[in-house]
Amino acid sequence: MNISLTKIIESWITDNSKVIDFGCGDGSLLQFLIxxxxxxxxxxxxxxxxxxxxxxxxxxxxEQDIDEGIQDFVSSNFDFAIMASSIQCLKNPHIALGRMLDLSKQCVVTLPNLGYWRCRLNLLSGKMPVTPNLPSSWYETDNLHLCTIKDFEKLCADEGFVVNKKIFLNGQGKKGTLASLFPNIFSSEGVYLLERK
Amino acid sequence: MKTERNLIHFESGIDLESGSRLNKFDLMVETYGNLNKDKSNGILICHAFSGNHHAAGKFSADDSIGWWDQIIGPGKSIDTNKYFVVCSNNLGGCSGSTGPSSVNPDTGEIYGKDFPIVSVEDWVQSQKMLTDYLNIEKWHLVVGGSIGGMQALQWSIAFPDSLKKAGIFAAAAKSSTQNIAMNEVARESIRKDKDFHGGDYYKHNVKPKNGLKTARMLGHITYLSEKHMDHKFGRKFQDEESRVAGDVDYQVENYLQYKGEKFSDLFDANSYILMTKAMDDYDASEGNSGDLEKTLSSIKAKLLVIGFESDWLYPPQRSKEIQLAAMNVNVECSCLILYGKQGHDSFLFASKRYEKIIKSFIES
Known part of the structure; x- marks a missing residue:
């Protein structure tokens, strides 16, 4: 995970809180937060x-498949649930998001933006996007449900998830003016802090 | 590997959960490796139902290999070069610790059916007495599989300050209805053996071997997975020369006959009944009206809970229940589900992943 993303998440997570990281990878982010x-x-x-x-x-x-296992997580009193760059790999991202907000007060979600201009260029040239944060070819990617920033925010509105904070990263993985002004084209990644209405 | 085997006597006796009391008792204990200066490298191994103190290596040339030798030893996951590893035969067992086949010091006669009911809590209590005897303040790890895993869990509940980590493998916070049912069939076959004599068979110089054998055969079916049994034996016929009983047709029959026969020579029927009862009766949350979260909330140890996919006796879901309850009350707890083709017995066998996980958990 790039350093800006880690820093953003760190700035949102409060001290001594209880955190669950869905799709925690090698645990680097968790270790950093601990x-x-x-x-x-x-x-x-x-x-x-x-x-x-x-x-x-x-x-x-x-050890748990999030799609299968997230229903088993009952009454966990988490302050934050994190899903960093994994939401697009789930079979039912909207159900998982809702569930995450059931078991935590707030939820940090990061997702690659399929509307990013390089993805659009790839598609215009007739090919599936391969970019620094979508590095795998179509046949070996784990991504099932890629979406654009617009798509994601529509889902949040439809499902009643309130966006408390959002930050958009440019192609270099940093906060940028263009990415903030026109995220659906110029951000390669969106970072959200959500809660229920 | 430096190995010692000692029978340790506890003159103070023990008050049991049932309200009964043993005025004196012994524990048969095996240790491997050396305790370091600050006594911080102790690992306590809790054995499963039919296991005993002999967990690793060979104590003497003609000894059998210890039951967890694949995991415990020099350079192994539980590394006896680095850790002082202790395993004791559970109270009520038949491998040297005081049990139904021991002589009651108060009467001078074999306890037999009069041996008091023991529980997982009692085992843990007696192991705590052993811990004090060894002058160990805090175990680095208490670990076990099956009912050994229940003991490791109970350790972390009952003595939160006396262990750093607990490994709970192929276990559960309580036995299921099906577990109890299986055990009752086993017990019934022992009780109905004509040589059982209500548990006082020692006086008659006989052993209820047939009942014990049948009980063990049933046990073995529950320890293996359907797939593993199919893979290991299929529908293959047993060749005539190696048949252990006359009316055996299939290899699986021969296997069960052989295992059952061997077990019935070595194990004590009253211990079998006692141990299965302890297993059935265990419910970690009993004292808190079934509230497992409340029960686990006092835990300070870091937990590693491992379930095995092919285990239908204590299926992975039982492991997840422990993990979820622990997480809900902020206990540090990992839960892994390993493949483990040998069913419930999987916890006994080394596999690359299992070995690595145990080692990392110990050393992290």
Whole structure:
């Protein structure tokens, strides 16, 4: 995960909060939040190698397919649920988002923007987008549900998720003026802090 | 590997959960490796139902290999070069610790059916006494599979300050209705053996071998997975030379006959009944009216809960229940579901992933 993204998430997460990171990967973000924010953190991951890395870091990690398992997470009193660059890999992203907001007060979501100009150029040239934050070819990507910034915000409005904060990153993975003014074209990644109405 | 085997006597006795009391008792204990100066490298192994203190290596040349030798030893996941590993035979067992086949010091006669009911909580209590005897303030890890995993869980509940980590493998916070049902069939076959004599078979110089054998055969079916059984034996016929019983046709029959027969020579029927009862009766949340979260809220240890996909005796869902309840009350807890083709028995066998996870958990 790039450093700006980590910094943004860090600035949103409050000290000593309880955090669950869905699709926590090797646990780097969780480790960072534990070290810098003293959070009580849990990770959910499906990849064996990444789970192993979490255990090596001494993190609490749950081996679980998010689509299948998120219904099992009941009455967990989390302050924040994080889903960084994983929402597009889920079978039912809207259900998972709703569930995340049931078990936490607020929810951090980051997602790659399919409306980013380089993706559009790729599509114009007749090919599936391959960009720095969508690096895999169509046949080997884990992404099932890619969307644009506009699509995502429409989903939030339809489902009654309130966008508390949002930040858009440019192609270099940094906050940029153009990306903020015209996110649907110039941001490669959107970062959201959501809660229920 | 430096190995010691000692019978440790506890003159103070123990008050049991049932209200009964053992005025004195012994625990048969095996240790591997060396305790370091600050006594911080102790690992306590809790054995499963039919296991015992002999967890690793061979104590003598003609000894059998320990039941968890694939995991415990020099350079292994539980590394005896680095850790001081302790395993004791549970109270009520039949491998040296005080049990139904021991002589009651108050009467001079074998306890038999009069041996008091013991519980998982009692085992943990007696292991705590052993811990004090060894002058260990805090275990680095308490770990076990199946009912051994229940003991590890109970350790973290009952003595939160006495362990850093707990490994709870192929276990549950309580036995299921089906678990109890299976155990009752096993017990019934023992009780109905003509040589059982209400549990006082020692006086008659006989053993209810047939009942015990049938019980164990049933047990073995529940320890394996359908797939593994099919893979291991299929519908293959047993060749005539290696048949252990006359009316055996299939290899799986031969396997069960062999395992059952061997077990009935070694194990004590009263211990079998006692151990299965302890397993059935365990419910971690009993004291809190079934509220598992409340029960786990006192835990300070870091937990590693592992379930195995092919385990239908304590299926992965039982592991997840522990993890979810622990997470809800802010206990540090990981939960992994490993493939493990050997069904419930999977916790006994090393696999690359299992070994790596255990090692990392210990060393993280």
């Amino acid at each position: 070290d810098n924010k003293n959070v009580n953190g849990y990770g959910v991951e499906i990849d064996h190698e990444k789970i192993q890395q979490c255990v090596e870091k001494g993190l609490s990690v749950i």
